[in-house]
Amino acid sequence: MKIFYAKYILPITSEMVEDGAIVIDGNRIIDFGAREEIDSKFKDVERKINLKNALIMPGFVNAHTHLELSGVKIKEVSDFKDWLYQIIKQRKRLFNGRGVAGKIKFIKTFAERKWKRTVKRRIEEMINSGTIAIGDVSNTGKLITMLLRVPMKIQIFIELISFIEERGVEFFNVLKDLVHNVNEVVKKHNLQREFKISLSPHAPYSVSETLFKLIKNFNGDSKTSVHLAEVIDEVEFIKNGSGFFRSFLIERNGFDYSWKPPGVSPVKYLDQIGFLDKNILAVHCVNVDDEDIEILSKRNVSICTCPRSNFFLKVGKAPVRKFLDNNINVCLGTDSIASNRDLNILNELKFAREFYKDVSNEELIKIATLNGAKALGFDDICGSIERGKDADLIYFIIPNDLKKNEIYDFIFESSVCGRLG
Ligand SMILES: [Zn+2]
The missing domain is CATH 3.20.20.140 (Metal-dependent hydrolases)
Known part of the structure; x- marks a missing residue:
């Protein structure tokens, strides 16, 4: 199991999370939410990857x-x-x-x-x-x-x-x-x-x-x-x-x-x-x-x-x-x-x-x-960040000072991103 930290998490099916964390086991999303909340729930997880100024979201279809x-x-x-x-x-x-x-x-x-x-x-x-x-x-x-x-x-x-x-x-x-x-x-x-x-x-x-x-x-x-x-x-x-x-x-x-x-x-x-x-x-x-x-x-x-x-x-x-x-x-x-x-x-x-x-x-x-x-009939396993879905997630490295309301513009101006995993 590992935890990824990022400044923003965009789950699609729920509100954007600021200073968030996602817990992944294999290729499965176990949990996600605010950093402190996840840290207190998953104290024993040793592998922690801090992406810092990043946005994590579901991959595209x-x-x-x-x-x-x-x-x-x-x-x-x-x-x-x-x-x-x-x-x-x-x-x-x-x-x-x-x-x-x-x-x-x-x-x-x-x-x-x-x-x-x-x-x-x-x-x-x-x-x-x-x-x-x-x-x-x-x-x-x-x-x-x-x-x-x-x-x-x-x-x-x-x-x-x-x-x-x-x-x-x-x-x-x-x-x-x-x-x-x-x-x-x-x-x-x-x-x-x-x-x-x-x-x-x-x-x-x-x-x-x-x-x-x-x-x-x-x-x-x-x-x-x-x-x-x-x-x-x-x-x-x-x-x-x-x-x-x-x-x-x-x-x-x-x-x-x-x-x-x-x-x-x-x-x-x-x-x-x-x-x-x-x-x-x-x-x-x-x-x-x-x-x-x-x-x-x-x-x-x-x-x-x-x-x-x-x-x-x-x-x-x-x-x-x-x-x-x-x-x-x-x-x-x-x-x-x-x-x-x-x-x-x-x-x-x-x-x-x-x-x-x-x-x-x-x-x-x-x-x-x-x-x-x-x-395509894959919505039970991908397309959003939800507990139990596959971790088919991507990330964008964002500027330090990027505000919440500038996130979408940043995505639209990008041509490449990373795959989480
Ligand atoms: Zn065609």
Whole structure:
């Protein structure tokens, strides 16, 4: 057992503690509170580490990443459509193959080693900025072994993309076996607490209704991520069956001519097919109306906002203030390096503060910690400083004279922090 002392402790679920102490046993938080109180309660603890001018808080949760896309380089885009064509080209270059897991012929040797090194650098970038849990979308399953070993809580979403029903069912059968096999390994090594894997549909414009239902049914109580209402063309396609996504799918031989457009918004469509509930993590939700927000709130859906990605792709700004006012669990994601400069969650927070001026500092910090943990199903073990939770904690060395009301500004101005342990 050991005790850490720090000038400030920010637990998230309770008031900030000044001149505080945290008692940790292994990786478990035993107790925390004012220094004198902890000292009198834990007289026998010999290992005492005084961080002095420091702030201790729970680590951050990056609820939406695509680590597989590390290595993709897209400098500038004119809009989402331009990005989509660029990313398809780059993915081909990266994976040299046709698509989903098992079928990808990845260039082994040099290219693969180089790619994995890039992924490792991105993981380091996440850890150095205080990330302790991630929700990572994977199309190939190629990083599972690596992610089983990283010191973060991991939720992998194996993503399926197919608007053509039969093709989707075929992919589903392959990938459900993959999830099953990984879960066997996870159980064998007793990693269920910190490592989760499930299937995920890509988006309403790229996944058939049948596939949405198959995935939902297969996942049961597992968390399921979906890109939702990211771009206005998605709304047009689901409402009227027309516009960019129709021609895009036709061009790629992926359109189903027997399909009838649902005639409603993407959010309403997913609700009508029974997809939305508390286990759904809807990513982006930029192009939603008040009725959509009401549905997302009623169904207890979590929303992951990715401000730098949305800005880069010029798709608009998510109404985060309205989400919060409607009691929606909002969390934060960097998205992939294909639509962002880096995977540094502190940089994402910094941008979010400028982007969402009507969201308070306190709210943003909760969005980046506890809310993310809740969205990924890790809130029973991380996301806040509470007795019994894992000590997935970070610290910032602060200036001598930093006042309590300057703490948040200090966090937002930082780009690196330390991991307690
Ligand atoms: Zn994404």
